[in-house]
Amino acid sequence: MTFNPLKEKGLALEKQLRNWHQIVAKPYKKQLVDCYSRTRQILMNGIEVESWGFKHQFNRFMNLDSEDKANISRLGRIENQQQMTCNWLSPANQTVLETTLGYEQVAVDLTAWLSQNEPDKYVKETFDFGLLEDFDHLYRYSQFAYMEEGLEPNDIVQGKTDIILGRPTQHHHNCNGLRLRKHYDKNTASPQTKINILTVLSAEQQTHNFYSEHGFMYGDHILRETYAEIKDVEEEHVTMYESLIDPNETMFEKLLLHEFCEVCNYYTCLEDETDENLKKHWEIFLDIELGHLQTVCEIFKKYEKKDPEEVIGSEIIIPCRFKSQKGYVQKILEKEINKRLAPNGEFYNSFDEIPSDWASYKVQQKVGEISAPSENCINLIEIYCDRDIVRASDELKNKETSLLEKGLQKTAAANNTVYPDKLQEMIQKHKKRKNQKETLI
Numbered sequence: 001m002t003f004n005p006l007k008e009k010g011l012a013l014e015k016q017l018r019n020w021h022q023i024v025a026k027p028y029k030k031q032l033v034d035c036y037s038r039t040r041q042i043l044m045n046g047i048e049v050e051s052w053g054f055k056h057q058f059n060r061f062m063n064l065d066s067e068d069k070a071n072i073s074r075l076g077r078i079e080n081q082q083q084m085t086c087n088w089l090s091p092a093n094q095t096v097l098e099t100t101l102g103y104e105q106v107a108v109d110l111t112a113w114l115s116q117n118e119p120d121k122y123v124k125e126t127f128d129f130g131l132l133e134d135f136d137h138l139y140r141y142s143q144f145a146y147m148e149e150g151l152e153p154n155d156i157v158q159g160k161t162d163i164i165l166g167r168p169t170q171h172h173h174n175c176n177g178l179r180l181r182k183h184y185d186k187n188t189a190s191p192q193t194k195i196n197i198l199t200v201l202s203a204e205q206q207t208h209n210f211y212s213e214h215g216f217m218y219g220d221h222i223l224r225e226t227y228a229e230i231k232d233v234e235e236e237h238v239t240m241y242e243s244l245i246d247p248n249e250t251m252f253e254k255l256l257l258h259e260f261c262e263v264c265n266y267y268t269c270l271e272d273e274t275d276e277n278l279k280k281h282w283e284i285f286l287d288i289e290l291g292h293l294q295t296v297c298e299i300f301k302k303y304e305k306k307d308p309e310e311v312i313g314s315e316i317i318i319p320c321r322f323k324s325q326k327g328y329v330q331k332i333l334e335k336e337i338n339k340r341l342a343p344n345g346e347f348y349n350s351f352d353e354i355p356s357d358w359a360s361y362k363v364q365q366k367v368g369e370i371s372a373p374s375e376n377c378i379n380l381i382e383i384y385c386d387r388d389i390v391r392a393s394d395e396l397k398n399k400e401t402s403l404l405e406k407g408l409q410k411t412a413a414a415n416n417t418v419y420p421d422k423l424q425e426m427i428q429k430h431k432k433r434k435n436q437k438e439t440l441i
């Protein structure tokens with residue numbers, strides 16, 4: 001039998017306040033945690049940040065009866081407590097770069113899951129587009145993780161997510177108008193589509209916030225610049241995913257969707273979690289969110305005079321089933337690395353179709369006019385170990401140069417770009433040294 005969240009009472013709002021010991025819970029151990037427990041923890045922090053922020057926006061813009069307004073404010077406080085618990089499950093000894101690899105693993109494997117479970121073809125196409133950008137971020141940060149901290153990226157992603165170049169980061173910088181996509185129709189879109197978008201949007205927004213708040217914590221100037229560059233792409237991802245949402249949705253519909261989104265995500269976390277400590281939190285938080293859903297359903301019915309089922313349906317949705325997505329990602333990578341954004345929410349299947357006055361060229365030329373930090377990391381890693389750090393099957397590894405050939409665009413490329421012939425040279429140098437048993441690492 002399917003789980004109908006509207007039929008569940010959950011924990012009553014007046015019982016949801018927790019004490020400091022409950023709020024600041026025991027962190028996981030970074031050496032022992034399953035990579036997908038970490039991704040759940042990172043995602044749920046993002047979901048809570050969005051839910052908390054939304055309550056404040058809601059109360060700033062909406063004029064409700066004072067008791068209803070007070071309840072929205074109470075909900076916001078509980079979201080804030082949950083957010084602290086989720087975020088602070090990270091251990092103090094997990095470095096910023098280690099956490100960063102976790103964030104990009106969330107983006108890759110979450111988006112790949114959503115894409116394969118998205119009923120709307122256009123939304124799916126947008127997910128696949130974003131997927132290849134975060135996939136490239138994971139690769140760029142992995143180079144720095146080694147150079148700054150001697151970190152093996154598989155210590156974080158645990159061999160579940162490939163690390164190899166995607167659509168090169170310097171090509172992710174677009175004119176804002178081009179990032180805007182076509183929105184769904186709130187009356188015909190399925191609840192699955194609405195929840196999928198809100199889930200990935202929350203994850204991307206929090207990734208942006210994390211880079212913004214932590215990228216400066218390294219002394220290495222090129223790494224700081226890389227955080228700035230990728231943070232700016234995450235800003236574009238927020239723009240892209242939020243533009244898929246129907247702007248005609250009322251604030252009450254949005255309120256309902258936010259709570260439903262939290263319910264669905266905690267429900268999935270609880271189903272999948274292998275870490276007993278984390279599982280306890282997901283269980284309590286699901287109960288709390290079911291209580292939130294009840295509260296906002298009452299507000300929704302009172303002000304909109306409609307049945308909440310019309311907006312969220314009557315079945316739970318699974319928006320975050322974390323599992324290895326290597327096969328799917330490789331398929332999209334090989335097919336769509338050369339895809340680019342076109343006006344009016346369209347796509348160019350290949351950059352060969354782009355006109356010379358494409359609006360994103362101006363943006364790319366400006367931000368990369370001295371150099372692209374995301375290219376510098378490949379130039380730098382050559383000094384450390386002859387070639388870039390790649391963690392993928394030999395079959396995919398052997399395709400790296402041809403992938404770059406297909407995905408790299410010469411127009412508007414930065415001066416310090418690593419072109420395919422240069423990459424091939426690095427790979428050969430590494431191979432030669434390896435044969436002579438003289439590898440640098």
Ligand SMILES: [Fe+2]
Pocket residue numbers: 048051078079082262289
């Ligand atoms: Fe929450």
Ligand SMILES: [Fe+2]
Pocket residue numbers: 104107133134135137138207230234
């Ligand atoms: Fe990213």
Ligand SMILES: [Fe+2]
Pocket residue numbers: 107134204207233234237
């Ligand atoms: Fe992203």
Ligand SMILES: [Fe+2]
Pocket residue numbers: 051075079258259262289292
């Ligand atoms: Fe909530």
